[in-house]
Every structure is written in C-alpha cells, then in structure tokens.
Amino acid sequence: MSDVTRESMEYDVVIVGAGPAGLSAAIRLKQIDPDLEVVVLEKGSEVGAHILSGAVLDTSGLDQLIPDWKDKGAPITVPVKKDNFYMLGEAGAMRIPNWPMPKLMSNHGKYIVSMGNVCRWMAEQAEAVGVEIFSGMAASEIVWDKDENGKDRVAGVVAGEFGRNPDGSEGPGYEPGMELRGKYVMLAEGVRGSLSKVVMEKFDLSKGHCPQKFGLGMKEIWEIDPAKHREGTVTHTMGWPLGKNAGGGSFIYHLENNQVYVGFVVHLNYENPYLYPYMEFQRFKHHPMVAELLEGGKRVAYGARAISEGGWQSIPKLTVPGAVLLGCSAGLVNVPRIKGNHNAMLSGIAAAEAAAAAIQGGRAGDELIDYEADLRSGPIATDLKKVRNVKPMWSKWGMIPSLVFGGLDMWTNDLFGFSLFGTLKHGKSDAKSTGEAKKFKEIDYPKPDGKLSFDRLTNVSFSFTNHEESQPCHLKLKDPAIPIAVNLPKYAEPAQRYCPAGVYEVIGEGAEAKFQINFQNCVHCKTCDIKDPSQNIDWTTPQGGDGPNYPNM
Incomplete structure (x- = not known):
C-alpha cells in the first residue's frame, strides 16, 4: 500500500465492476433501501466497454431483479428459435440430435444478446434509482483497516490514479486518485480480478476447494449475407480443429441485423506449449460448414476473455471481513450450458440482500456469511451442482467419454437429484498443466487469408x-x-x-x-x-x- 495522501469519500457499499453482477447488486440495494449510498466503479471508458460474453442469456436473474424488463426496453429481443449441436471433423460435420440431451442444455426460452448492451441498459436502470456510477475509474488498490479484534478488514478501494511515468514515478500531471470507503466492498471484477486475487491470497479463500480452472474465449462479430442469416439460430460445435491437443469448442449465434457472433473456447489446461489458441480459432473458420456461412461477409469486431470453468468444486470462500466476491470473480459459470450471466445477477442480488439486512440491523461490518449460505443452497447451487462433474470428466477422460458419462450424470442429477459419480475433483492448475516443449512437436498453422482468417x-x-x-x-x-x-x-x-x-x-x-x-x-x-x-x-x-x-x- 502506498503512502500517498488521498481524499476520501464514504459510501454504504462500494462495488468494483459494472458487469451483470455488480449492477444487479447496486440495483437491488437501492430497491431495498433507497437511502443507501451505493457507488459502482468501472475501469472501462464506459459501462460495457470491457464486457465480452457469448451470449445466450438465461433471464432467470433478470426476471428476479427487474420483472418488467421487457416493458422497460431491455435490449433482449432475439429469442432462440433453433438449437444445433455438431461434432466436427476436418472436412465434415455430424449433427448430434437434441433429444438425448438433458433438459438443462436446451436454449429454448433464452435470448441471444450483447451483454455489453445489456449492461449499458442495466446501468441506466441503476442510475434511475440513485446509484452513482463512475466509468474510467480503475480500482487499483485495497484500502485496509482493523476490525474490533485487530484483524485486517477491507475498508474500501483506491480508484482513479492517473499520471505515473513508465518507471512508476509521479509524472507532472499525477493524480493520486481517491479512497472510496464503504461498510462493504463488493468485488465484481470478472474472471481473475486483480483486487479479488489480492483478497483471495491474503485470506487463503481457496483452501479446501479445487483449483479454479479456466478457458480462453475468443469472439468475432460478423455481418453476413442476408440470404444466409437465420435470426435466433444457436449452433455449438466440438471436435475439429482441437482434436486431442486441447478441450474446447465453438459457438455461432445469429442475432439481428444480419449479424452473427462467432466464438471459440480453448480450455487452458492443455499440455502442448506449442498450441496457439488464436490460430486454432482462425483455422476453425475454414471448416466447410463455417466458411460457407461467412464467405461474402465481413468481420466487424474482435475480442477475447478468460472464462472460469471450475464450477461448483472451485468456488472459493466468498466472504471476508468487509468484502464479498460476486459473479465471475467467484467463478459461477455453468460450463456445459456456456452460461454465467444469470448466476452473476443472482449472486449480486443475494449479496445486496445480505448487506442491506446487516446495515439495517445495525450489524454493518459483520462478515456477510448469509450471502455465502444463500449462494451455496439457493438457485446458483442448484444450477451448478447438476453439472459439476462434466469439466473434470473432460479433463481426465477426454471428449467422447465425457459426453457419454457427463450426459448420463446430468440426466440423473436433473431427474433424481443425485450423481452416480459423487463429486469428482479437478487436478492441477492450468499453469501446472503445461508440458515441457521437448515432449511435443511444433504445430504448423496455415497462414491467415485475410478473408475468413486474420493475423x-x-x-x-x-x-x-x-x-x-x-x-x-x-x-x-x-x-x-x-x-x-x-x-x-x-x-x-x-x-x-x-x-x-x-x-x-x-x-x-x-x-x-x-x-x-x-x-x-x-x-x-x-x-x-x-x-x-x-x-x-x-x-x-x-x-x-x-x-x-x-x-x-
């Protein structure tokens, strides 16, 4: 922690991150008590600037938070009309029928959305009920104080520091930022958040839990030939080009205005250090099924983001004195469904209710153990427990066995509420999974053609x-x-x-x-x-x- 003197502002709740989790927490706090002082800090230039997600949205979280979201003009207007699953080979594709799949895997009743635009709309709803949102304010440091027992407690964050020189010294236009202090700090930074990581390490929150697992998600937005566009169509694939080199798969979502989201996910527990996830994505677009769709179109945007994939076994302890972890900072993605936004919203709602109850009950400063209890017994737990073995099965047994036994496990969980396999554990971290180069051969990737694939x-x-x-x-x-x-x-x-x-x-x-x-x-x-x-x-x-x-x- 630096010794810079900073001005300070006091709030009831300070929220770091204007994603679905942070904004849901902010809105719910003001719904419960309009007099609560709530601030949301967003490091992006505007809300939504750093949001990247598939996304097919399960609206269960939003239904609970803002039941009349349709009437309020939420940018959620493209319902899923067709759900496709394919196993790819290098030159062909085999469609996997929908009927053997557990009901929880169905995307019908869900919506194809831009989560960036959804978050922009949610920010408008938050500001309408009195939430302060500061964009372009990176929270770079935790503010600590001591509780009544002399133990460390999160008291706030430092945000808005600007103007340091490349060597770290203070430049001529240096601004030290401010301390934004709160009775509670909610960390909703997304995957591998920098402040969340500090808090997790200091309090050893992962002790007794499996290591978190991750994937790398890459996404392009394409404008395609209107004759090929099928609004509301959702397609997922597995297999080629990854093969045995890595786990992962793709998504292709047809939204409105002849646009298509084309995405590719590579599980980061791969061994071969010569694997090049970005080039695997580019090669994927040359598969005949994908190339036929994209030819004649143009790529209009690109981005990438890590995804938490550990699921139920990897959720760390979520509360510390003065702070909680929300959404992807907590690792709440349902990997088989490729969905986490609904759980992010539900976590924000649960944390807000616990914090409001503590403040109203004169217990401000108490650790929010009710939030953790809610998350581990409520709808998030129901969602994640059913699929808890799919990721470890894939990691240990490979794609085909995991499809068979993972599907069977999801069916028994969905129908009868129990697993035939108990709770399987994850192995080593993704970093430790990397093998030595001498054990592998370099992979020869085709040069991008500038039409379907790009450097x-x-x-x-x-x-x-x-x-x-x-x-x-x-x-x-x-x-x-x-x-x-x-x-x-x-x-x-x-x-x-x-x-x-x-x-x-x-x-x-x-x-x-x-x-x-x-x-x-x-x-x-x-x-x-x-x-x-x-x-x-x-x-x-x-x-x-x-x-x-x-x-x-």
Whole structure:
C-alpha cells in the first residue's frame, strides 16, 4: 500500500465492476433501501466497454431483479428459435440430435444478446434509482483497516490514479486518485480480478476447494449475407480443429441485423506449449460448414476473455471481513450450458440482500456469511451442482467419454437429484498443466487469408483497444529473468502463443534473445496471469478508461 495522501469519500457499499453482477447488486440495494449510498466503479471508458460474453442469456436473474424488463426496453429481443449441436471433423460435420440431451442444455426460452448492451441498459436502470456510477475509474488498490479484534478488514478501494511515468514515478500531471470507503466492498471484477486475487491470497479463500480452472474465449462479430442469416439460430460445435491437443469448442449465434457472433473456447489446461489458441480459432473458420456461412461477409469486431470453468468444486470462500466476491470473480459459470450471466445477477442480488439486512440491523461490518449460505443452497447451487462433474470428466477422460458419462450424470442429477459419480475433483492448475516443449512437436498453422482468417494484430485493431503509452506497464513480471532463462528453454515461452492479442514476443535468438511486452495491445483477457507455467506474470489494472472499447460484445 502506498503512502500517498488521498481524499476520501464514504459510501454504504462500494462495488468494483459494472458487469451483470455488480449492477444487479447496486440495483437491488437501492430497491431495498433507497437511502443507501451505493457507488459502482468501472475501469472501462464506459459501462460495457470491457464486457465480452457469448451470449445466450438465461433471464432467470433478470426476471428476479427487474420483472418488467421487457416493458422497460431491455435490449433482449432475439429469442432462440433453433438449437444445433455438431461434432466436427476436418472436412465434415455430424449433427448430434437434441433429444438425448438433458433438459438443462436446451436454449429454448433464452435470448441471444450483447451483454455489453445489456449492461449499458442495466446501468441506466441503476442510475434511475440513485446509484452513482463512475466509468474510467480503475480500482487499483485495497484500502485496509482493523476490525474490533485487530484483524485486517477491507475498508474500501483506491480508484482513479492517473499520471505515473513508465518507471512508476509521479509524472507532472499525477493524480493520486481517491479512497472510496464503504461498510462493504463488493468485488465484481470478472474472471481473475486483480483486487479479488489480492483478497483471495491474503485470506487463503481457496483452501479446501479445487483449483479454479479456466478457458480462453475468443469472439468475432460478423455481418453476413442476408440470404444466409437465420435470426435466433444457436449452433455449438466440438471436435475439429482441437482434436486431442486441447478441450474446447465453438459457438455461432445469429442475432439481428444480419449479424452473427462467432466464438471459440480453448480450455487452458492443455499440455502442448506449442498450441496457439488464436490460430486454432482462425483455422476453425475454414471448416466447410463455417466458411460457407461467412464467405461474402465481413468481420466487424474482435475480442477475447478468460472464462472460469471450475464450477461448483472451485468456488472459493466468498466472504471476508468487509468484502464479498460476486459473479465471475467467484467463478459461477455453468460450463456445459456456456452460461454465467444469470448466476452473476443472482449472486449480486443475494449479496445486496445480505448487506442491506446487516446495515439495517445495525450489524454493518459483520462478515456477510448469509450471502455465502444463500449462494451455496439457493438457485446458483442448484444450477451448478447438476453439472459439476462434466469439466473434470473432460479433463481426465477426454471428449467422447465425457459426453457419454457427463450426459448420463446430468440426466440423473436433473431427474433424481443425485450423481452416480459423487463429486469428482479437478487436478492441477492450468499453469501446472503445461508440458515441457521437448515432449511435443511444433504445430504448423496455415497462414491467415485475410478473408475468413486474420493475423492477430490486425484483429486486435477491431477490439478498439487503446492504452496510454506513457504509463507504467500493467503486466508485471515477478522476476524479469524467467521468460528467457526458464520459460524459453523449458516451455518454448508459450506467452508468445497463448496471448490472443500479441502482447508478448521473444525477439532475437540465443544470447541476444529478449522478452518484450507490448502492453498497448492488451485486451484484458487475463490469460497470461492464468496460464504462465512459472506463474511469473501479474495482471494489474492500467489507468482507468484504457483497454478495449467493445461496441456490442
């Protein structure tokens, strides 16, 4: 913690992150007690600028929060009309019929949405009930104090620090930011949030739980030939091009205005350090089924984001003195359904109700154990427990056995409320899953053609990412020597490949080799913080407003 003198503002609740979890918490707090002082801090240039999700939305969370969302003009207007599942081979595809699939896998009754636009609308609803929202305000530091027993307690956050030089010193226009203090701080930063990580490590919140598992999700928005567009059609695929190299799959969602979301997810527990997730995505678009859809169209946006995939077994302890974890900071994604936004909203609602009850009951400052109890026994638990074994089955047994036994497990859970397999455990972390380069062969990827597939840096320009170059690099190396001295000879320095934005490069060879960080390209996906085999990269927040500026992801 720095010794900079800062001004301070007091609130009842400080919320970090204007995603579905944070905004739901803010709205619910004001619904319960309009007199509560609630502030939401968003590091993006505007609400929605850093939101990237599939997304087919299960509206159960929103139904509970704002039942009349349709009448209030929510940008949720494209219902799913057709649900397709395919197993891909290199030259063909086999459709998997819908009837053997558990009911929970059906997307009928759900909506294809831009979660960025949904969050923009939710922000309007929050401000209408008196929530303060500060965009371009990166929360960079936890403010601590002591509780009545002399133990550390989260008291707030530092936000809005600007103007440091690249070496970290204070520049001529330095602004120290402010301390925003609250009776409670809600961390809704998304996957691998920088402050959430600090709190989790300090209080050892993952003790007794499986390690969190992750995937890398990459997404493009395409405008396609109107003759090929089928509004409301949802398609998911597995198989080619990943094969045995990695787990993962794709999604293709037809929304309105002849637009299609094309996405690709790679599970980050892959072993081969030569795997290049971005190029697997680009190769996927050349499959005959996908190429036929996209030919004649144009790509209009690109982005990437890590996804929490550990599920029920990996949810850490969610409360500490003065703070709670919400949404993807807590890891609430239902991986088989490829949905987490509904659980994010439900977690925000539950946390808000617990915090409001504590404040109204004169217990402000008490740890919000009621929130954790609600999450572990309510609708989020019901949703995640049913699918808890699918991810560990895939990791241990591979795709086909996991489809068979995972499907059977979901059916028994859905129909009878129990699992034939109990609760399977996850293995080692995704970083430790990376194998040594000498055990693998390099993968020869086709060169992008500039029509269906694109080089990485060209695509990054379609994320509209910008970072002020005069600030310190927000990607911190714990030991600057490790990339060349350890990761390069042992793992062929996989940061060159796992980053979907071309941030990391090895320049030169032998004794002249140098590790370069092009932080200006960073799309805030957090993959480096997760997958680096030496766990040497620490993702921290750049100054507020920097990063991607997604239009309608």
